[in-house]
Amino acid sequence: MKLTRRDILKAAGALGVAAAIPGCGDDDAPANPDGGTPDAGPPDAGPPDGGPPPPSGPFRHGVASGDPLADAVILWTRVTPEDPATAGDVVVQWELASDTAFATIVTSGMFTTNAARDFTVKVEATGLSAASTYYYRFTALSETSVIGRTKTAPTGSVAHLRFAVAACASYAHGYYLGYRGIGARLDLDAVLFLGDYIYEYGNGEYGSTRAADPTTECLTLSDYRRRYACHRLDADLREAHRQHPWITTWDDHEVADNSWSGGAENHQPEEGSYADRKAAGQQAYSEWLPLRDQTDRAKIWRSFGYGNLADIIVLDSRHWARDEQATGVDDPTLASPTRQLLGADQEAWLTERLTTSTAQWKLVAQQVVMSPFALFFNTDAWDGYPAARTRLFDVLETNALDDVVVLTGDIHMSIAGDLARNPTVPAEYDPLTGAGSLAVELVAPGISSPGLTRGIAMAQESLIRANAPQAKGWNLWQRGYFVLDLTPARAQGDWFLVPDVIRPTGAEAFGFGVSTATGANHLVAEDTPVPSGAGAPAAP
């Protein structure tokens, strides 16, 4: 979703936007405070103010890895031929080593790419050891890529895991300082990304700090491919991919705002077939993100095991089978018991994953807010699909499942809370003890997409205190990400936030923390973050 038009206009006003707007690849070019005409320019345009040149060469879009298993990981890059129209097939060599100097090559191979897949490269390195850091690189067109660093999942008894959790990275709204913070951390097992990796809007429609390519709204396969390419020229995003494996899911903006399985609020009939647009967005996603493709590239719900400490269950509550959003809180269709958010097949699979998991922590990585918030009733979130939410809560309760942690994106606000069926009914939920809470929910802020303005956020905070007793930590206006730190004894979320994203520099700071003890299903506030560890050496 994006916030209401009124909220956005207020947020945009607070940004004081002015522009000779830097475009794709101008990562370190400051926004020009003297104003000017927004101009995206071509994606490889040089920075307007003498900053470093944008990346060039065949591997300008960097390297990435993802979907780690105990013995395998997906490796990704993209080659940019001098003349894509005449390039034909490009053969790319890949190598994976156990050391940064590539003295010990563990596995290697060749991959042929071409225009049919936008010159993207995706291979699976197999036969790897569990819980191990590896380094990888690609060679093609007489050049070698930067070196990437990745890590396989552990097996057996696991004492500690650490993930960064992020969502919602509107390029147009500003700089990716959150990605910069993630890329600088070396002690993460993986990055969990909960959707809105891109936004489909044309320039000026949603944010005007940076100009994306293409300048117009993404509708076609070519449009979506160019939008991903634009994002991957950002140095901070490239570095966050280069240093960590990512486990990703999509939200609405990978196709169009407030999408459901058969349409989207931001799709009009004159824009063509929604089915074609959705297929185009999903194809570009598959090409540009380092996820393991399934037979049907539209099916991205899948799960990952991290030994006995965590199972990660990744959902698609957006495009797979969601029924159309209700028109409002009074819409009679809201009460329908057959209303679907996940679809019967995905819902049955989720139940099976939850009830058969033998891991301590069951992480449910998904898109939209699950907790009932009367204050922010949202037809686009689980609020709008109450029967589906009740069925999931029934699964948690009837199976006496403990230690389920729901990870959420979508709303560009940081909120941590208990998950109770009726959090404002004292007989059903006690905010002091957590009695009545079935699980906990941790909501990631936008990397760059706006929440509320600071002033509105401050006013809302007093309303949260009064009306949302399940919330144990929040920040409704800053951008960033959180670190999820797991041990057999507790799960802790630590939010790292930046004051704004309209300048290309700015330090992150600890915002707030929460934790839940094993078996508690209830959050308490934490004053200090879990200390960072050393981690394996950075990719050089």
Ligand SMILES: [Fe+2]
């Ligand atoms: Fe978003």
